[in-house]
Amino acid sequence: MPAPDAPVTGAHPSPQEPAAAGPARPSRLDPAIAARLRRTSDGLVAAVVRQHDSGEVLMVAWMDDEALHRTLTTGRATYWSRSRREYWVKGATSGHHQYVRSVALDCDGDALLVDVDQVGAACHTGQRTCFFTELPVGGDGAGGR
């Protein structure tokens, strides 16, 4: 994520976050890439998954170092399941594969943008994208400037 705007309170404006955690599990990830990651306390970074040609945001999942390594080296999107505590290759059983076109790391290393070619539905509900619940937006800033 980006550094926040400088605080009104005058607190230090440097984009310092809490001390980053190291890898949670052994990994073959390129150490030069691993050194750039800023992981959550459980060793994860957020992966935003986008359909490469339409710009549609399909889902958000989590990767640890090894999931990122597998994603980068196999070209198949691979995540860490926080509930089952194991790796899962998207589409392995559903057939809804994600063929990876590109992966980009954000400026402070805690999020990935994964451009894929999604086969079928990305969401377990059968919807194309997981983001199908619209929330109401109001206020002066809404609807344009």
Next chain:
Amino acid sequence: MPAPDAPVTGAHPSPQEPAAAGPARPSRLDPAIAARLRRTSDGLVAAVVRQHDSGEVLMVAWMDDEALHRTLTTGRATYWSRSRREYWVKGATSGHHQYVRSVALDCDGDALLVDVDQVGAACHTGQRTCFFTELPVGGDGAGGR
């Protein structure tokens, strides 16, 4: 995020995640929306921010209940700073405002997709998007099917 594919190991395939945390701070968020959130242990959901007309993914930041409430009711993207432990309105000091066009919650309530009209650069580096570091992708799955 979506439910993972059914595990190869035969573990329970239900998309159960660790028990969701409640709100970390007092909030005026609509209780019907709050009830749908599945927060991290520190009370946050991931917010994926996208330019509404181009599909460009600009950044990932974090919201707690109150940050989401402020975003929905003011139409100005508002986040929770994990480092400074305070709210920040994007653009408040930088001028790089985010006018919110729509907000969608994902299927299991732990991520938001925020479509905005971004003024200037989203990234503190001055780049339009925070995702400017490409990682190398190889493997059979890469580059299409």
